[in-house]
Amino acid sequence: MHIDLQKNGYSVAALRRIAQKRLPRPIFDFIDGGAEDEDTLRQNESAFLDWELLPKPLNGAAKRDLSTSLFGHTLSSPLLIGPTGLAGLFWPQGEVAAANAASDYGTVYCLSHGSVCTLEQLAKMHQGLKWMQVFIYKDRGFTRELATRAQQSGYDALVLTIDNQLIGKRERDIVNGFTIPPSLDLPQMLAFAKKPSWWWAMRHELAKVTFGNYVQSNSPESVSALAARMGSLLDPSMSWDDVDMVRAHWKGRLILKGVLHPDEASQAVKRGVDAIIVSNHGGRQLNGAIASVRALPAVVQAVNGAIPVLLDGGIRRGSDIFKAVALGASAVLIGRPHLWGLSVAGKDGVQWVLEMLHGELDRTMGLAGARTIEAIRTGQFIQST
Numbered sequence: 001m002h003i004d005l006q007k008n009g010y011s012v013a014a015l016r017r018i019a020q021k022r023l024p025r026p027i028f029d030f031i032d033g034g035a036e037d038e039d040t041l042r043q044n045e046s047a048f049l050d051w052e053l054l055p056k057p058l059n060g061a062a063k064r065d066l067s068t069s070l071f072g073h074t075l076s077s078p079l080l081i082g083p084t085g086l087a088g089l090f091w092p093q094g095e096v097a098a099a100n101a102a103s104d105y106g107t108v109y110c111l112s113h114g115s116v117c118t119l120e121q122l123a124k125m126h127q128g129l130k131w132m133q134v135f136i137y138k139d140r141g142f143t144r145e146l147a148t149r150a151q152q153s154g155y156d157a158l159v160l161t162i163d164n165q166l167i168g169k170r171e172r173d174i175v176n177g178f179t180i181p182p183s184l185d186l187p188q189m190l191a192f193a194k195k196p197s198w199w200w201a202m203r204h205e206l207a208k209v210t211f212g213n214y215v216q217s218n219s220p221e222s223v224s225a226l227a228a229r230m231g232s233l234l235d236p237s238m239s240w241d242d243v244d245m246v247r248a249h250w251k252g253r254l255i256l257k258g259v260l261h262p263d264e265a266s267q268a269v270k271r272g273v274d275a276i277i278v279s280n281h282g283g284r285q286l287n288g289a290i291a292s293v294r295a296l297p298a299v300v301q302a303v304n305g306a307i308p309v310l311l312d313g314g315i316r317r318g319s320d321i322f323k324a325v326a327l328g329a330s331a332v333l334i335g336r337p338h339l340w341g342l343s344v345a346g347k348d349g350v351q352w353v354l355e356m357l358h359g360e361l362d363r364t365m366g367l368a369g370a371r372t373i374e375a376i377r378t379g380q381f382i383q384s385t
């Protein structure tokens, strides 16, 4: 099925609708869903309305420069791709497709612990900037092992996600009874048969879909059973000592993902972390947690310029990126939007999302009168509503 992105994929929301038509329901819901009543998921998006733009059109921003620098690398814009598990379920070799789209665009791709391909496979097929995301496991040796593997494979930074110490209750996955690898029982086959273009593209891949970086179980498991098994590897007793342990082990840039509280942000600076990502895991973990953009100002204040503060959650428009930067974010990451692009058109779809958000940010800057990313930071272009 050829999709005319120009005509039909004109916004992130429009792409989401196309992804919904193309993907079997359990798979679409796996991407789309959040924890429990999904309040945090919704708030992540709507909280951007807490701020409005204060344009200065007479600034004369005919030419805009969206590039920005992070850890000494120049990126095309302050827009990165965040870690999302199982990308290889939405498109053949989904992680490689998304990573290569990111490097063609000029940004970072962060591989999830739960990728379908192994971290070594991605490193072989992707020459661009790449970060590796890990957790604190009960077996601390496994955290160190993943970090060592990432170091040996040339990853540019390690992202330690701290908000996944228990697995969130994702009720859509429970209802759908979805399994990994997808089991070919009658209800599942019926769900897949309704989506022939996805099924056709994935027919040779499905049996291989698994969490590549982990030791495998031999039989299909429901997403909730799998989550429980993964959950049993994780350690809710993790503490700052573990951050120190990872800091001592990993020689490159260390980024803490899932910081919402300003106290944790200040502590991260003291512990020698190189950047933090203000995030609530896209509303998939602690329902009721503060929307990430609402948490951003206090975190930026606590960090006081010591290290870069990034943000993810609810970025759907270029103007969202503008607001996050105006509130002090060095850059933002997207999760679901790149997966919708990936599901619709593979690498081209991810590139499309990045270029579309780039275009929207560029237009917002032009209309607001901000010529550079630095100008957004310093120009007082927003106020709270």
Ligand SMILES: Cc1cc2nc3c(=O)[nH]c(=O)nc-3n(C[C@H](O)[C@H](O)[C@H](O)COP(=O)(O)O)c2cc1C
Binding pocket: 030, 031, 032, 044, 082, 083, 084, 085, 112, 113, 114, 133, 161, 257, 279, 280, 281, 282, 283, 284, 312, 313, 314, 315, 333, 334, 335, 336, 337, 339
């Ligand atoms: C399908 C899916 C899988 C995810 N897997 C991971 C993961 O493995 N590790 C992680 O740190 N975050 C994971 N996340 C969270 C994202 O990194 C990011 O925090 C979130 O998606 C940002 O919100 P957004 O989807 O509104 O952009 C996942 C998100 C989605 C949608």
